[in-house]
Amino acid sequence: MGGLDWVVIQKNLPFLMQGLLTTFQLALVAISGGLLLGILVGMARLSSIRVIYYPATAFVNIMRSLPLILVIFWFYFLVPVIAGRPMGDFFSACVAFVVFEAAYFAEIVRAGIQSISSGQVQAAYSTGFNYGETMRYIIIPQALRNMVPSLLTQAVVVFQDTSLAYVIGLKEFLRSASIVDAREMRSLELYAFVGIVYFLVCFAMSKLSKRLEAKRGHAQ
Amino acid sequence: MKRLLYVVVAGILLLCFTPGIYAGALEDIEKKGEFIVGVRDGAIPFGFFDANNQHVGFSVDMAKELHKGLEAKLGKPIKLTLKTINPKTRIPLVANRTLNMVAGSSTHTIAREETVDFSITVFLTGTQLLAKKEKGFKSYKDMSGKRVGAAQGSTNEKAIRDLNTKGKIDPPAEIVVYQEHTQGMLALQKDIIDAYCTDGILLAGLKAKAPNPDEYELVGELITYDPYAYIVPEDDSNFRDFVNIELINIIKDGRYYKLYEKWFGPGGVVPYPMTQEAETLMKLQAWP
Amino acid sequence: MLSYNFNWSIIWTEPYGQWMLQGIWVTVRLGFICWFIALALGIIIGTFRVTPFRPLRIFGAVYTEVFRDIPLLVQLFFWYFAAPSILPKSIEMWLYRGLPDSEFWIVVVGLSIYTSSRIAEHIRAGMQSISQDQYYAALSTGFTHFQTYRFIIIPYAVRIVMPPLTAECLTVFKNTALAMTVGVLETTFMSQQIEAYTFQGIEATTAASLVYMGITLAVVFLMGLVEKRLAVPGLITRSGGR
Secondary structure (H helix, E strand, C coil): CCCCCCHHHHHCHHHHHHHHHHHHHHHHHHHHHHHHHHHHHHHHHCCCCHHHHHHHHHHHHHHHHCCHHHHHHHHHHHHHHHHCCCCCHHHHHHHHHHHHHHHHHHHHHHHHHHCCCHHHHHHHHHCCCCHHHHHHHHHHHHHHHHHHHHHHHHHHHHHHHHHHHHHHCCCCHHHHHHHHHHHHCCHHHHHHHHHHHHHHHHHHHHHHHHHHHHHHHHHC | CHHHHHHHHHHHHHHHHCCCCCCCHHHHHHHHCEEEEEEECEECCCEEECCCCCEECHHHHHHHHHHHHHHHHHCCCCEEEEEEECCCCHHHHHHCCCCCEEEEEEECCHHHHCCCEEEEEEEEECEEEEEEHHHCCCCHHHHCCCEEEEECCCHHHHHHHHHHHCCCCCCCCEEEEECCHHHHHHHHHCCCCCEEEEEHHHHHHHHHHCCCHHHEEEECCCCCCEEEEEEECCCCHHHHHHHHHHHHHHHHCCHHHHHHHHHHCCCCCCCCCCCHHHHHHHHHHCCC | CCCCCCCHHHHCCCCHHHHHHHHHHHHHHHHHHHHHHHHHHHHHHHHHCCCCCHHHHHHHHHHHHHHHHCCHHHHHHHHHHHHHHHCCHHHHHHHHHHCCCHHHHHHHHHHHHHHHHHHHHHHHHHHHCCCHHHHHHHHHCCCCHHHHHHHHHHHHHHHHCHHHHHHHHHHHHHHHHHHHHHCCCCHHHHHHHHHHHHCCHHHHHHHHHHHHHHHHHHHHHHHHHHHHHHCCCCCCCCCCCC
16 A cells, blocks of 8 residues: 555645635535525424425425435536526535525424424413514524524534535535545545544534533523 | 515515526626636646646636637626536536536537537547556457446447447446546556546546556557537527637637647647647638 | 426436436345445444443444544545555455446445444434333343343334434435445436436436435335334333423
């Protein structure tokens, strides 16, 4: 196998870090966009209005049964055709991720909202809040606090999922390492480096999630 | 709350289904002030990343020349945006107008004409194989029962499959399909495959850039005829005419030969002298 | 609308239809094999994490954390391009050449290990929710540690975590799609291959989507059957709190 040559990572560090930045950006958009859309869809899943409930349920079930890589390809072909105009690859990836992750966030949100006792809702209504205000001021804030561990776990998953943007050529972290590898031919070092970086980030995030969960347990 | 929901949903649907009015690439470029060109990142020396991880290459330089001509024609400064593409995405991305053009190493084929249009030919090559010298392969027939790599969706992959099905390689070669040339080269380096199959000039480039170029050699005859051209959107005569005329100007005033010398000359990245046929082709393509 | 000519018949015209079927078969095989290996490994590693023996616990913890915190795609690349070079040259060559379908089996290794780390987490959670009384009761009747785990704790834990295990089974089949990046000719790969030959990307991708939806339904149905058959009446109460 020969000696491991870690210098190659040092030499290309700026480029690799640029890729890591893109990964963070994509993850941020996916998490925030997915969470927002997920809250809407999660609420829709609890609605008693058939026209809202069935499409939302269909959406969640379909998205959760498809591999993300396929959804990325799908949006790559479909989005420009529907929109009638060209889209960039970062935009296309963002749309795919937001829509895909929303289905997963929706389930977490739904579980979170359902965990709030109905007494809260009734108390809110009796004080004169309407549906929108109840949701905004009473239910969702409490639900969000309950959901934080699951949301963080899902955030870690999203962060890892961004590596799939590799297939459409987005210059995220994995793809950047692959480009350097093509020039330097040092696969072992480069992919090990990618693995280590991902590991450190995700490990830190999941430890944070566990600590938050423990703290919440004490507080209550 | 319910009403708000309906309005939001209706708004989203409206946004999605409003058809965009697409006039033509030239109008699009002028309006956006941006010339979006797809370039390769593993096709040496047509499009690849240099040590500073910038896009460089023969086709990249040609795109820059076209960009100059574009600015002259439209009479205003236009931004040149280079986007990285691979063999799989290059045609869909032009077909759906995400890119104005792809300047890489795309073979002009009749099948592809159904979806996109092409400029005049800018380079001549054909499908070949790259293998380690120690294996001692001499022609594609030596591939029987061996593992050959190719990029998904490329003309080379189809060519090797054709050779298999037509019985020209018997017993058939085992084809391993990767997403791009860099993966294939990596596999070749690690002996995961016996040979990698793509256009001869690209193989020469992969060999030149390998950590130890002397280990590899180009094997055998040209399996197919591959004229390279640049991909432009379908049914856009104005833009295609512009590209072709600009390319002819580049050939006529000698810039083409200078760029050829720079990339394929003795001091270039991949030495590859211009064949007699290529010279004749370039001369004949330059309409008066 | 942009110019796009829909042509749905490509899904079943030869040879594309046959490619699709071949791809589906590879997906099903890959998912099945990885699922069972991952289940076995996952139960073992999950058990390691709750045993009283510290070295085993640490091994289990490290295994789980490492393989859960690195994206699957990175792991697959590592197993395919990087890992075999650690092996002695002759074994490495046999792996790549002598073994028929080497891409498939390398993905089996990568995907099984990844999935097993996730299953291990679920098993651990399930075991930790079993009260200590079961354990002591078993020991007091003369079971050894090993027998306790084998006959009492593990069967109990597996039944508790059936819902998450069903989700993991679905995930395994979805993750088989990533194998296309290292040359495995499964469903997603075939859909993109059809696209490369016909340029009908939407039809091909839709066909692949229907396949995965079908697999999801089949898995949910089958796991439901398994859950019913394995259920011990009255063992797991499904009311509100524990």
